[in-house]
Amino acid sequence: MATECAAAADLAPGHRRKRARLGWDVAPATKAQIGTFCGQEVGDVTSLVLSAHPMDHTCSSLLSKGVACNASPPWREDDKDGHYVFAIGENLTSRYKIYRKMGEGTFGQVLECWDRESKEMVAIKIVRAVRKYSDAAMIEIDVLQKIARNDAAAKHCVQIRNWFDYRNHICIVCEKLGPSLYDFLRKTGYHPFPTDLVRELGAQLLESVAFMHGLQLIHTDLKPENILLVSLEHVKLPESKGGSLSRKLPKSSAIKLIDFGSTAYHHQDRSYIVSTRHYRAPEVILGHGWSYPCDIWSVGCILVELCSGETLFQTHENLEHLAMMERVLGPLPRHMLERADHHSQKYVRRGRLNWPDGAATRESIQAVVKLPRLQNLVMQHVDHSAGDLIDLLQGLLAYEPSARLTAQEALSHRFFTRYDNRWSR
Template sequence: METQRITEFPHKNMDKRPRKRQRLTWDVPPPPPLVAPPKLVPGMFCGYGFYNGNGSPPWRPDDKDGHYVFAIGENLTPRYRILSKMGEGTFGQVLECFDNEKKEGVAIKIVRSIHKYREAAMIEIDVLQRLARHDFGSTRCVQIRNWFDYRNHICIVFEKLGPSLYDFLRKNSYRSFPIDLVRELGRQLLESVAFMHDLHLIHTDLKPENILLVSSEYIKVPDYRFLSRSTKDGSYFKNLPKSSAIKLIDFGSTTFEHQDHNYVVSTRHYRAPEVILGLGWNYPCDIWSVGCILVELCSGEALFQTHENLEHLAMMERVLGPLPQHMVIRADRRAERYFRRGVRLDWPEGATSRESMRAVTKLPRLPNIIMQHVDHSAGDLIDLLQGLLRYDPAERLKAREALRHPFFSRDLRRFGYPM
């Protein structure tokens, strides 16, 4: 689970809409100096030291991958002072900064100085501004505060939020959330997805890493599965967030309904079958991801822990039953090789290893997965998931239909989680 999950980005089919906004170039690169610029003290870069200065730091080259090289305590423009590094991804890195003008903490996404990531960042800014215009309560998606171009890095300033659901699970030893908390998280997630779909936007990369808790506060509660064991490390307790409020982040891969939908989207574990089969995709690919996420929140583990297509399809059939023939027949040329005579999945004959075969064989059916981890509401949740994880995207529940499901609407006993 700790292995970094890589998202395939649609470089070739990028949105080519003209950019009308003016590029901000107040901090352009200086002319090449005759003498090498002064360097900071060794060991200070990338969050390992401190730099004291009121203006911009000395100019220095990016690292070999195009990441911005920084030091804790220095300024990112005179307005923002760097406090810590919050995270890193294929796009670049996120820094916690203090906004000297607004006197508040913010998170700044500093995109790598590589053309395709800069282009993706500009698309993300367009999407974020569109979302902000319509998200009147600021409750569904992370809010953009500002953006600027600094030393060839697109920098997007966001409100500061808490940890992602994935980070919370990881730091909690991948212990599942209580079903009543899953209900609250699922409701908000579907409301956010419905909000985006109403605006003709498809997120395409929904996963626990891209869902952030608004607050970092948590409480410790007994983990009854461990109470009967003798333990010295306190593992019979688990952490739960004080508030269930969440927001979506990372709109760098978001696309409009009318754009090209033939390239590969979604991080592997949450990728819908129509994407793997090359059938094209639309809003339902987000719904499939939501289904996978809800199972993960209930169990603590990703539903489909796989790294290649044939094994992924075999896992789907193991958990959900056989793929529909009408989808198999329409699979594109790249996906044809996963089937014998174009009809039956080439499994286990086509398995790459015995380990791969065991990974598929050990998976239970969907109802059994849920019943292993959920006490009350299991029946309603199973029924909801079977609607979210329907193979045929045309038959999959829509976000607003899912919100009306009995799993959310029944008057069940709930443990209060403030929104």
Template sequence: METQWVTEPPHAAMDRRPRKRPRLTWDMPPAIPPPKGPGSLYSGQKFVIGAGSNYVFPTYYYPPAPRYASPPWRGDDKDGHYVFAIGENLTSRYKILSKMGEGTFGQVLECWDMERRELVAIKIVRSIHKYREAAMIEIDVLQKLARHDIGGKRCVQIRNWFDYRNHICIVFEKLGPSLYDFLRKNSYRSFPIDLVRDLGRQLLESVAFMHNLRLIHTDLKPENILLVSSECIKIPDYRFLSRPAKDGSIFKNLPKCSAIKLIDFGSTTFEHQDHSYVVSTRHYRAPEIILGLGWNYPCDMWSIGCILVELCSGEALFQTHENLEHLAMMERVLGPLPHHMVSRADRHAEKYFRRGMRLDWPGGATSRESMRAVWKLPRLQNLVMQHVDHSAGELIDLLQGLLRYDPAERLKAHEALQHPFFIRGVRRYV
């Protein structure tokens, strides 16, 4: 699996769809060239600088390090990311094979576990105090999940953890690509409704499991849902059979197996902890968070609603980067915000509303492009019917329950699992 959170240009065949949102490119420092010269310590290795580097430097010929030797000591990069070389060891047990992804927390490496003789994914956290603290909390959550997740079917399994050169390293089982990566590599072509049904059922089962343990994920999104297997099959894309896509493709890929697991519990909180700060990635953030009303379990359910729309359409439901536009998009798709929520908005959110508690839109829009982005959005019912051939009515009803503004009225995970969309769709995707 190769995960690169970079800005993608719109695919030629998707020219009618909105431009994909940036993926943390602001978080990536520029690549630093490797040391040069015949006596360079790193010659003979593929050298990678920290989390921001998407470039693997060419191999120089030099005798490789002994199999179980630790790599030479070297400093972290300027942002506290671990600097590594492809092919060297991480402790004497793990051999680094490739970089899988990166983010604000640090980076994820694909490694070979020489003791258990299996592929693993190792999350190497930045050597900064707040990220180290967050990593220790994540380890507590992962261990709690592992104790209760018999068979390890719902959440990624922690294999091990250790503190290496001031970096917390968490060892996970190796899984397949994220749902976002699968969509991206498939030109953002939507999943069939039966597959969406199966993925949605598993996602709700995993979240219900977490909520029963009094845990709130707070960062559910396609990037944090991984397929267990990387295998896929190619099938005809019937939308393009009579008119090939602009890239000439009339086929799309589908996962061979639909099994998924949740990952990234770095933002997971317990029910009793403070719930006043901002959580969730922008596109999947619930209205109560934007309005500063506090949040709880229902914020996960809002995110699931957004995810289901994305899986059946290929595009994020709310592609925005600022609060007023986000609220305007919500009203465009779902109708006006309820007055009882607007009246309780905190002082940071008050500026988004005019007297009479109406959203300051389009008067407060920052640009014509922003206004167009809101105006072109269809109502939820129309959006679903554009992409779903059967079960559209049941899916719309489910989404209306998941995307209710008032968190007290939003469907709970166990309630959503009893919805006709899942009960009547008994055929399981293989």
């Protein structure tokens, strides 16, 4: 999200400097600037400038009552989890007007707002007033600014517009994009994407990852929820020869990465757990540490999900997760299992995965048994170029991180180079 602050230099490991925050609603206003309406302090109505946007249609009625349309809302307590409490139509500083809620997560909320200054809709991430989330937001701002300085074409990642501290909430203003790939799949009944579209999405995803890795950045949380279509537009294509059935697909394949709150610099400590469960690489689960290849594993899982409509490793438990990997991809290398850290040693017995003996339930065993091998899974959903996709996925999902394809190597794979572009960006 571009900031009003000067871009900071990259920081040495262990010495990340917190940025000074831009404050709103902090300094008391002078008497000349304050009016009251029902006990609420508001801005100077004589300096009121009305926006032409329909979101400000209430301004004229407020003005007649002596209230500025860019007035701050009343002070409220955050909810019990530290989320900012708001109402649709209120202001977020005098510059932004809240249009709707776009989403919510553990980090906070994302609101669609009208930017009175730039005359455009923007997405504002309002972070919970909790220290760890505020700290992550400041890291995300650093990363977004570094990305903006190095991505002149603005084609790889969401672009930062601004950031500020509002009532103890870090707010990150970004360009407004379309739905996430996950939301698109969910709203279309998890219907798989056509292979040509998967190819286009995969190429862009790998381009974005290669771009980040070139900046020595590791995203660490790649998943369909964090990949957004640039456009809201979609098309309906016939699904049967008679054309009686149709399916909704994105009109454009253009995508951008979002959510850099977990992004790590290559020189940072990498001993902690990263990635959302279903997209987590084996070296992370086994406690080996991680680097750029953990992003590549996530890309492989994402491509399978896009072409099948289903999460590849649908699990919430480590041993079951490793067993699912072996079911789909074959046995884990003995040397990787033997290097498991003290937290993961319980998953290993005599140099092999302790499965099914260590399974928690019979249902867990059944969940693993029903999974197909990677080749069979792909061939169930891909007609042409199935062999090329399988070969690519085997390179992206190699167990040994050093044997995994890099993003640049993957872009040169025949799955991408052998076929013409059939989907518009």
